Amino acid sequence: MQSLIFYLEPWEFSPTVLLACLLPTAAYLRGLVLTRRAGGTIGFWPPLSYFVGVALIYISLQTYADFLSQHMFWVHRLQQGILHHIAPFLVTLAAPWEIMARGTPRVLRERILRPVLGNRTVQLLYRVLQHPLVAPTIFVGLLYFWLIPSVHFTAMLDVYRYNAMNWSMVVDGMFFWWIMLAPRSAQGHASIAYPLRVVIFFIVMLFQIVLGAYITLHGSVLYTVYALCGRVWNINPMTDQQWGGLLTWVLPSMMCVLGILVVLRRMLHEPDTRPVAASAMAGVSGQ
Amino acid sequence: MITKHAGICRRWTAATAVLVLTFMAACSRPQPWLLPNITGLSPALKFRMTDDAGQTVDAASYRGKVVLLYFGYTHCKDICPDTLAKLASAIQGLGHEATNVRVLFVTVDPSRDTVAVLHRYVRAFGRQFVGLRGSNGQLEALAKRYRVVYTHAPHDAHGDYIVAHSIGVFIFDRSGKARLLATDTDSVGDITHDLQLLLRSG
Numbered sequence: 001m002q003s004l005i006f007y008l009e010p011w012e013f014s015p016t017v018l019l020a021c022l023l024p025t026a027a028y029l030r031g032l033v034l035t036r037r038a039g040g041t042i043g044f045w046p047p048l049s050y051f052v053g054v055a056l057i058y059i060s061l062q063t064y065a066d067f068l069s070q071h072m073f074w075v076h077r078l079q080q081g082i083l084h085h086i087a088p089f090l091v092t093l094a095a096p097w098e099i100m101a102r103g104t105p106r107v108l109r110e111r112i113l114r115p116v117l118g119n120r121t122v123q124l125l126y127r128v129l130q131h132p133l134v135a136p137t138i139f140v141g142l143l144y145f146w147l148i149p150s151v152h153f154t155a156m157l158d159v160y161r162y163n164a165m166n167w168s169m170v171v172d173g174m175f176f177w178w179i180m181l182a183p184r185s186a187q188g189h190a191s192i193a194y195p196l197r198v199v200i201f202f203i204v205m206l207f208q209i210v211l212g213a214y215i216t217l218h219g220s221v222l223y224t225v226y227a228l229c230g231r232v233w234n235i236n237p238m239t240d241q242q243w244g245g246l247l248t249w250v251l252p253s254m255m256c257v258l259g260i261l262v263v264l265r266r267m268l269h270e271p272d273t274r275p276v277a278a279s280a281m282a283g284v285s286g287q
Numbered sequence: 288m289i290t291k292h293a294g295i296c297r298r299w300t301a302a303t304a305v306l307v308l309t310f311m312a313a314c315s316r317p318q319p320w321l322l323p324n325i326t327g328l329s330p331a332l333k334f335r336m337t338d339d340a341g342q343t344v345d346a347a348s349y350r351g352k353v354v355l356l357y358f359g360y361t362h363c364k365d366i367c368p369d370t371l372a373k374l375a376s377a378i379q380g381l382g383h384e385a386t387n388v389r390v391l392f393v394t395v396d397p398s399r400d401t402v403a404v405l406h407r408y409v410r411a412f413g414r415q416f417v418g419l420r421g422s423n424g425q426l427e428a429l430a431k432r433y434r435v436v437y438t439h440a441p442h443d444a445h446g447d448y449i450v451a452h453s454i455g456v457f458i459f460d461r462s463g464k465a466r467l468l469a470t471d472t473d474s475v476g477d478i479t480h481d482l483q484l485l486l487r488s489g
Contacts, residue, residue: 012431071436157434157468158328228455228470230358230436 011067012159021058025051028096031103046094053090056082061166070156071232073223074243080169081247084143085255088173092181093262127190130179135192136200139176140207142168143252147211149222156225181262183270194267198260205256212249216242319484321477322458322467329457329465332356334429336393339406339418346463352389353485355469356457358435360396360450361408370456370471375412377478384486385415387461393419393429395437395452433457460485 028050035042059065060079069079101109116122128134146155146165155161180200184191192200215222221237231240318324332346332354355374359367371392378385392409394400397420400408405418421429430437435453442448456469458481466485469478 070434153323154328157325159434161328224470228453228468229434230438230451230453232436232438234438234440234451 007064009064010062011064014062014163017058017061021054024096024100025054027100027103029103031096031099031101034102035099042099046096049090050094050096053087053094056087056090057170060087068232070162071226071230072235073226073240074247077244077247078251079166080143080146081251081255083166083169084139084173085177085252088170088177089181089255089258092174092177095182095186098186129175130190130192132192132196132200135176135179136204138172140204142172143208143248144211147215147248149224152223153225156223156229177259180259183266185270194263197263201256201260201263205253208252208256209249212245212247212252214245215248216245218245320467320481322469322473322481324466325457325468326464326466329433329468331465332459332463333432334419334421334425336419336421336425336429337402339402339409339420341402344417344419349389349391350463351461352387353461353482354459354463355388355390356393356433356459357390358393358395358430358437358452360394360452361400361404362396362447363450363452366454366471370454371409371412371416373475374456374478375416376475377482378413378415380475380479381482381486384483387486388415388482390416391419392416393421393426395426395430396439396450397421397423397426458482458485460488 028047032042032047060069060082065075065079068075070076101113104113129138145151146168155165179187179192180197182191184194218241221227221241223241226240227237231237332349335343335345338344357370357374359370361367371390374390378388378390381388390409390412392405394405400418400420402418402420405420409416409418435455437450437452440449440451454471457465458467458469460466467481
């Protein structure tokens with residue numbers, strides 16, 4: 001029992017992480033109750049997907065797992081894979097925003113959320129970030145940026161940069177997977193057509209594979225900071241780097257494949273009425 | 288029409304070139320240091336422990352000295368003696384300025400490294416070497432502060448065990464600010480060079 005508490009205890013307690021996980025979850029829970037009371041159906045899988053996603057974020061950022069991630073390259077890659085890919089994928093798959101908005105106290109919703117989301121600058125920013133060229137560039141760019149050896153070195157020594165790295169993964173992950181997975185009906189008129197999303201997933205996957213392969217097959221240690229600060233388990237630095245490279249290679253690609261499956265399913269169940277999209281869809285399914 | 292377009296293009300190209308060059312100039316400012324620079328990354332020196340003379344010491348006890356912080360243990364067979372010997376040579380190269388340098392050797396094995404054991408061990412490397420021993424809490428706090436880790440391996444048949452630990456040497460200036468992080472691949476000459484710069488920069 002005591003060892004269990006040890007593993008769940010925050011390694012570096014951060015009220016930000018706790019609140020960022022708790023507040024949306026509280027709003028979501030309240031929204032679930034209100035929806036059910038109003039006679040709405042929610043189903044079993046969306047809430048489960050949401051809760052598992054948030055739990056994964058909390059575990060990766062606040063428990064002993066975070067300590068391991070700071071001191072083992074491959075665990076770090078697994079953590080980043082969870083923060084950037086798996087957890088946001090699960091949360092956005094649940095499409096929790098509507099329920100969350102319903103569960104948010106009225107004053108907060110009307111006085112703060114609605115004006116902020118309706119603000120023209122915010123809308124413009126959203127539309128720029130949602131652009132089919134911008135969104136994947138930021139998504140892949142962040143992945144590459146934090147893995148530049150000199151940048152990685154500073155991120156693992158400086159606690160502020162370390163937190164910036166983790167938060168950039170979560171925030172960008174949520175955004176990217178939302179615009180890539182959500183049904184078009186929930187996204188407004190600037191949303192990306194399904195066939196184009198499939199193409200984007202393929203290109204993103206390609207860049208991730210190149211990076212993962214580069215790290216895995218590199219002949220010398222790229223990230224020296226783990227030796228300088230010590231590894232938790234006795235593991236050869238090259239093995240550590242190869243495992244980390246493989247995780248960068250396989251795990252994100254796997255999530256992109258799952259993303260493609262989700263998008264294909266949406267295409268089949270809610271076909272786009274526009275002729276351009278329909279013909280492109282025929283091209284994709286004919287491959 | 289075409290010439291006008293070309294003119295705009297040229298202007299944009301020129302503007303971009305200026306931007307890129309400014310950026311490159313900002314990035315490639317000459318670096319005086321030969322060791323990896325960690326100024327602004329790791330926090331300032333802060334601890335409270337017992338030194339190898341049995342006195343309670345903290346960061347203020349070493350203000351005014353250039354401090355080299357290293358984690359290790361006296362039963363360590365290779366990396367600790369190698370590193371400490373390298374630091375001793377680097378300090379020797381400083382000549383009379385060596386009096387303003389201290390190497391703090393923090394033991395990650397306080398159960399075997401008593402104050403007396405530490406004292407004998409560090410004195411073998413020189414007068415600038417200080418052994419530090421903390422309670423579990425003090426040691427954990429210091430390791431966490433510099434994001435370093437040490438792991439005790441299981442005991443063998445003779446009750447002997449190894450402790451895996453960090454190999455970096457954190458170097459602080461006279462005011463206690465973290466400035467450089469020496470690695471096992473840095474040469475004695477490079478370390479001496481940077482220590483000299485640090486000592487002269489006040």
